[in-house]
Amino acid sequence: MKFGVVVFPGSNCDRDMQQSLQNDLGKEVIMLWHKDKDLSMFTTEDCIILPGGFSFGDYLRCGAIARFSPMMQSVIDFANKGGKVLGVCNGFQVLCEAGLLPGTLLQNESQQFVCKNVHLKTNDNEVLTIPIAHGEGRYYASDELLDELQENGQVIFTYCNESGSEDDFCNPNGACRYIAGIRNKAGNVFGMMPHPERATSSLLNNTDGIKVFSILGLN
């Protein structure tokens, strides 16, 4: 399985993602410039990643300008053909703006940027520790849509406390139903606010990010 990492102007987790995949997970990675269009070197078995950062400065709305870049048109086609796509943080915002994932990401309830380790619960009730760093990460969707996401098993990660339950303090941004990450109905497009690429090295004393890639089937 090969990875492509899209570089928008203002992306700043692109190199982290590349190094994490190459050095910690031993994967082949190709960097993709936002002005290019060519994805012919990838098959639907491969994965395109939209990394974190502040594409186009996050001006207007996060992801709103990046969504129209030439490479994104190819990524949308790639996703529609069944290729795997993962958006992390700003990448998640781009995927929502592009309509590849439902819902939207609003400004944090605290009105502040927040960077810290949080606990995430997987669908197997495993608790992982993964960093977040965002100002607009409050997942929001209508109640009907949220019900649908939960019924379809499209919610892949929720915020929780150390022991895996939900409390008043574990939701770092006020996300609806503690949602930290979702997938599309077909199961090939994933978006999450937390940064798995920041937790794949034993030198940093946290390798829970490797589990995230494996849960998403990206290993």
Added chain:
Amino acid sequence: MEITAKTASQLRLTGEEFELIKQKLGRTPNFTELCAFSSMWSEHCSYKNSIKWLKTLPRDGGRMLVAAGEENAGLMDMGNGFGVVFKIESHNHPSAIEPFQGAATGVGGIHRDIFTMGARPIASLNSLRFGNLADTKTQRLLKGVVKGIGHYGNCFGVPTVGGEVYFEDCYHTNPLVNAMSVGIMKADKMISATAKGTGNPVFIVGSATGKDGIGGASFASADITAESTEELPAVQVGDPFQEKKLLEACLEVIETGAVVGMQDMGAAGIICSTAEMSAKGEVGMRIDLDKVPTRQENMKPFELLLSESQERMLIVVEKGKEDSVLKVFDKWDLPCKQIGEVTDDKLLKFYVNGNLEAEIPAYELVLGGGAPQYTREYREPAYFEKIKNWNVKDVKDPGEKELLKIAEQLISLPSIANKKWVYTQYDSMVGAANVSTNNPSDASIILAKGTGKALAITVDCNSKYVFADPYKGGMIAVAEAARNIVCSGGEPIGVTNCLNFGNPYDPEVYYQFVKGVTGMGDACKKFNTPVTGGNVSFYNQNPEGPVYPTPTIGMVGIIDDPADAMTMYFTNEGDIILLVGKQQNDIASSEYLHKLKKTEYSPAPYFNLDEEYATQQFISSIIKNKLINSAHDISEGGLMITLLESSFFKGLSFAVTKQDKTIRNDAYWFGEAQGRVVISCSKENAQGIKQKASVAGIEVTEIGKVYSGNILINDIDFGPVEVWKKKYDTALENIIKN
């Protein structure tokens, strides 16, 4: 327009300086030329009142690869062909006016200094000073500054990994915002801020030029009064997105091999970058100001020369290789325009539509060239009398039963409590290299990816000590920084400093400056940490007086194997707690004395440079020999706060008993005598450490053990760690939110 001494004085040049300019030019300057001198000879650009003393600092040797002040930032050898580039700079005055943009552009400016040299910034730190946090004005400033730092750093994509925040009344009107950036590069790939090669084209890259911060350099050199807060100059607006593109494009353009020299535009914009690059290369430049891309219409020549619009670079390119440079900037959608060329006459000639608008020898404008250098008068400040009259006997020593209450008050003081509210607003983990997130140490530890090594970085200055005794306080700032790096397992290699003082024309302020710099210099020599550069910020003063003298030290250390880093928290139940260094009967200048006993005037705490150095060498050796499990130095709040802080990360408690009955209770637990470190180690290693210590002549005392029940001090139950941690974690937030 007739140019007279009055015009000069309006531009903040003295009569003497005006005469000097006429003499150097051999004629009366026109207004544009006078503005150029005014900016370049301002305190901010020329260091005219500080340079003589700065030259007394150790400025070479050790691992230094370029001499201090030669380039935009200091470059030091990391080994394996890599270099570390770092610098700290102030943005105090702009932040007082517009805290968000002031702090943001401060961060942007310091990063530009790093990547101008060809290094990729990998970490940023900051040192902040505000007035009383209970005051709503202070809260507004704090919120704005923190948001501004976060806004710029988070978007630019460099982790903010450390810093310090202090609250003292003297900073009420004059907050301090000092930002430090650290980058790494291949040591032989450095790009110099030098113009060379007659005929080589000169390009301006990045944002269009507007009337931002015109005369900001001069503005930064004046006292802030109530009136000046109202007659605001145009503030500079930062665009971190533009700077991120500029970073990537500049690093890419260096790879083309076409770049002869590069300098960022900070204070005094085009005039400063053209003058410094030309003077250094002993060349001249012909610049067509009408070719400078502008954001506003009808900009006058002096506005174009002085504008401080952010996110701009001046680049000298090898003639014939323009296309490869233009291609890179086009890829990043960055405007890049040729505005002139290098000449061999050493003159700066600025043209507008073919007409010569200004002609000045580059040398005459710059520091080290024609810019004046002064020594100011100084005398011992009058307030020293009050310090000399202080007597510890006038302070009643608290009984054992009062200790708990005092500790509770101390841990909730804004300057001591956890700064979580501040640092969670900064992206501290982008770059995936911050070791300290999951393994905190006294200094911040960052992997220098690609080099196999890690850096230990810290910023330190307890300005209260410098106020009490500028010479000793200057030494302590350096010693504390070195101690933090040593306690993290690093080897201190170099220093950058940000010298924040009041008005240099006030002899008492200048005394603080002279003594502070001398103290710093002596300590830097002892620790073999040369000063690679930095900046001086004078005029941090208002009608009520100057701020505490605040020579902030940014220090960088190297950890050859990241696995050898040492953490600051208790790790194993049953470990022995040892105190390294001598306990002193000393409460001078402690937070306890100042904030709880309301005593502002007392001497600096106990400090002995030789003892400090020996203690640090000892700590280094026991870390290298893998004898200890934690090391945390004693600073604000004394031994008690150090013990509490060591207990929080893993929630492991401690039982500690006072060992020396001849020392006052408050001095033992809350005194801030320097040169002390709390370490924890296994029972097996404790004996060996004590033996090593006695051979080395270091005092090591066993004071207790790591433990899982409630905290015990002299066998008195101090309650569970969680309760103390909650107080520590929430104190700052509680004040801000109420």
Added chain:
Amino acid sequence: MTYHVQIKVMPLKDLLDPQGKAVHGGLHNLGLNNIEDVRVGKHITLNINAASEQEAKNAAEDACKKLLANPVMEFYEIEMIN
């Protein structure tokens, strides 16, 4: 009575507006090349209970000066709707 007030807060004319600049670039990328300049501000609505229109206007002025606009960076315009 209740007065409806609309307030427009814009970056000062001579100041750099990074957001406007980036949006401008984005519109160009979409082929909208005839757009010459973009500036991005805020639109705020207030409902003010006051005895007269003048009193409501004064209250809105006050709100703008004290909080809604940052005079160092922004200017504002007040429009009474009733």
